[in-house]
Amino acid sequence: MRRIFFVLLLLPALFTMPAFAQVPGAQIDVKHYTFDIKLNDADNNIEGKATVSVRFLNGAEGFSLDLVKKNAEGKGMLVSAVTENGKPVKFTQDDEQLKINTRAYKGNTRDYTISYSGIPADGLIISTNAFGHRTFFGDNWPNRAHNWLPCVDNIADKATVDFIVTAPDHYQVVSNGLQTEEKQLDGKLKLTHWVEAVALPTKVMVIGVAEFAVDRPGDVNGIPVFTYVFPESKEVGFKSYAVAKNILPYFIKNVGPYSYEKLANVQSKTIFGGMENASAIFYFEESVKSPDIEELMAHEIAHQWFGDGASEKSFGHLWLSEGFATYMTNLYLENKYGADTLKTRLIGQRKKVLDFEKGRLTPVVDTAVKTKFMQLLNANSYEKGGWVLHMLRRKLGDDVFWKGVRNYYSKYQGSNANTDDLRRVMEQTSGKDLKPFFTQWLRNAGHPNLAVSWKYNEKDGYITINVTQNQAYVYNLPLEVSVDGQLLTVPVKEKSTTARFRVKAKPADVKVDPNINLLASFEEKR
Incomplete structure (x- = not known):
């Protein structure tokens, strides 16, 4: 996703951690959700019926799903019934969880249906757009889905999902996967059914319900690419969002197959600049006019591989999502506009890291x-994570780096990984021990602050370059120095390093890190 900090400041500071799944001690693994949601124009109440297919990882006398209970302000969900095969099941509900009392054996797969209703406290944004029209947009990241959906609201648990939405018939509905049904109902209502056959974490399971103008700018490798914008934005939105069909082929070619059945780019009311919902990306409302729409779309489309397809095991490893999306955007733009574009972006991103x-x-x-x-x-998570990937690319070379990226995605597509999982794949691909590299750049706080000085000796024709690390932690890194166009590499491994190089003449032009390959701050001295 892309950040919009002025919006985030309006959010509650605390997002509580829901029940874990697919981690040591977990009781269940959700295999499939069917969410039957009814919306209306009279008020913000929703009616829901969720059928959850649960595989028990251990024998149990019950299990819990995450669901925010109706609070004193009237926000939240109230469960009216839980059934299995039409028979009532006992349950209790507290502030954050629905506890279902049922006996099951290890390996059992059982289906439970939860009937509930209420006004979402968060997660499903019910509001009006800039044109005064009512809209409904799921916005679940990081773990806000359980404000309106009973679920295991954790990125470690992936499941397939159906959304069946009944709403007034002036709305169109977009969601994950493919639309399999749309039919008119009595009372000026319409039912729309979307099916996602690829397992997703709840953070990217969404619906978008609004009055949309819809375009199909093209297909890529048989994958339909759609645009959903508010009708008043049709002219500018169809044009600006069409760039998506040119971005998708780059990642398919360089990373691997696209996981999903379609790609929809949707003008929305997300609180973020962009939100990488699987196959249905939501963008902030003014994005249709943004001069940076290509960069924004490249970032969110990259997430379809990194964050959605291969997801981090926990948010502590968020850089596997955001760092990858940041650097993959850089690589897409480098491929299209040239190496100078990459350098300019890296300089700006380095400054953001140092300022942070x-x-x-x-x-x-x-x-x-x-x-x-x-x-x-x-x-x-964003810029430094992207910079680490850039330095890894320079360390391994383009061919090995891209092979490692493809191997990583192939291994973890549809599942979850952490930083050590990526390291091991890159080690297997390159044949190199990368633990020191990953440790110093990802598990150590801060960055190198290098004092660099040089002196030329006319008698022997050598330049002596001195490098001092001013920070406490001592890095092992290659420092590139250009001397009149001759590229020299100083292996910096100690607190102080001295290296001598023969040069053709007294240096007239000395540049430190001329190709922008090192995340560091520099103090240059003569």
């Missing part, structure tokens, strides 16, 4: 954050 670290010093892999996941939407 002036106020907060934490490692990229930030497992200390247990609940307030919004604070992970920072320069560590």
Whole structure:
């Protein structure tokens, strides 16, 4: 996703951590959800019926789903019934969870239907757009789905999903997967059924319900690409969003097959700049006019591979989603516009990292954050994560780097990975020990601050380059220095390093890190 900080400031600071699944000690693995949702124009109440297919990982006398209960302000969901095969099942509901009392054996797969209703406290944004028209948009990241859907609201649990939406018939509905049914009902209502056959985490399971103008700018490798915009934005939106069909082939070619049945790009009311919902990406309302729409779309489309297809195991490894999307955007733009575009972007992204670290010093892999996941939407997860991938690319070379990326995606497509999983794939691909590299750049806070000086000796024709690491942690890194166009590499491994190189003449032009390949700050001295 892309950040919009002025919006995030309006959000509650705390997003509580729901029940875990597919982690040590988990009781269940959800295999499939069917969410039958009824919307109306009279008020913000929704009626829901969720059928959840559960596989028991251990014998149990019951299990829990995440669901926010109706509170004193009248926001939240109230469960009226739970059934299995039409028979009532006992349950209790507390502030954050629905506890279902049922006896099951290890390996059992059972279906439970939960009937509920209420006004979503969050997660499903019910509001009006800039043109005064009512809209409904799912906005679940990081774990806000359980404000309106009974689920295991954790990225470690992936499941297939159906959304069956009944709403006034002046609305169109977009969701994950493919639309399999749309039919008129009595009372000026319409039922729309979407089916997603690829397992997803709840963070990217959504519906968008609004009055839309819909376009199909093209297909890519048999994958239909759609545009959904508000009718008043039709002229500008159809034109600006059409760039998606040119972005998709780049990632298919370089990373691997696209996982989903279609790609829809949707003008929405998301609180983020863009939200990478699987096969149905939501963009902020003014995105149709944004001069940066190509960059934004490249970022969100890259997430279809990194974050959606191959998801992080926990939010402490968010850089596997946001860092990858940031750098894949850089690579797409480099491929289209040239190496200078990449350098310019890397300079700006390096500055963001250095500025961020002036106020907060934490490692990229930030497992200390247990609940307030919004604070992970920072320069560590995005720009520094992207920079680490850039330095890894330079360390391994383009061919090995891309092969490693493809191997990583192929192995974890449809499942979850952490930072060590990526490291092991890259080690197997390259034949190199990458643990020191991953440790210093991802598990250590801060960055190298290098004091660089040089001196030329006319007698022997050598230039002596001195490098001092001013920070406490000592990095092992290659520092490139250009001397009159001759590229030299200083292997910096100690607190102080001295290297001598023969040059053709007294240097007239010395540049430190001329190709923008090192995440560091520099103090250059003569």
